[in-house]
Amino acid sequence: xxxxxxxxxxxxxxxxxxxxxxxxxxxxxxxxxxxxxxxxxxxxxxxxxxxxxxxxxxxxxxxxxxxxxxxxxxxxxxxxxxxxxxxxxxxxxxxxxxxxxxxxxxxxxxxxxxxxxxxxxxxxxxxxxxxxxx
Numbered sequence: 001x002x003x004x005x006x007x008x009x010x011x012x013x014x015x016x017x018x019x020x021x022x023x024x025x026x027x028x029x030x031x032x033x034x035x036x037x038x039x040x041x042x043x044x045x046x047x048x049x050x051x052x053x054x055x056x057x058x059x060x061x062x063x064x065x066x067x068x069x070x071x072x073x074x075x076x077x078x079x080x081x082x083x084x085x086x087x088x089x090x091x092x093x094x095x096x097x098x099x100x101x102x103x104x105x106x107x108x109x110x111x112x113x114x115x116x117x118x119x120x121x122x123x124x125x126x127x128x129x130x131x132x133x134x
Contacts (some may be wrong), residue, residue, distance in 0.1 A: 032125060076126070
């Protein structure tokens with residue numbers, strides 16, 4: 001297991017890694033990206049604007065963590081979205097489509113009563129990539 005760390009995504013706000021890369025077989029690796037709040041890593045604050053802006057920031061944070069581990073958004077196989085207002089689902093879905101293409105990763109979305117720092121959204125991802133012998 002190897003921690004993935006980048007300054008292009010917000011630092012962990014507790015005892016966890018931004019992401020963790022794990023060799024699951026001789027042919028593949030996985031990255032588990034911790035839930036990403038819509039924090040802009042340049043100022044440590046929530047991205048201003050509507051829920052679309054916030055979803056875009058959370059997904060951008062995921063993208064940067066994956067890139068730091070040598071992965072891309074095309075390697076994502078599972079995404080989990082947490083929303084404090086399920087009525088934001090359609091708006092988040094629009095932005096989500098900008099980050100993924102077919103075949104889309106599996107996904108779950110949940111309404112939750114609260115998120116860290118009173119965030120309106122948190123998104124986590126799992127990515128898998130074959131390791132080339134070349």
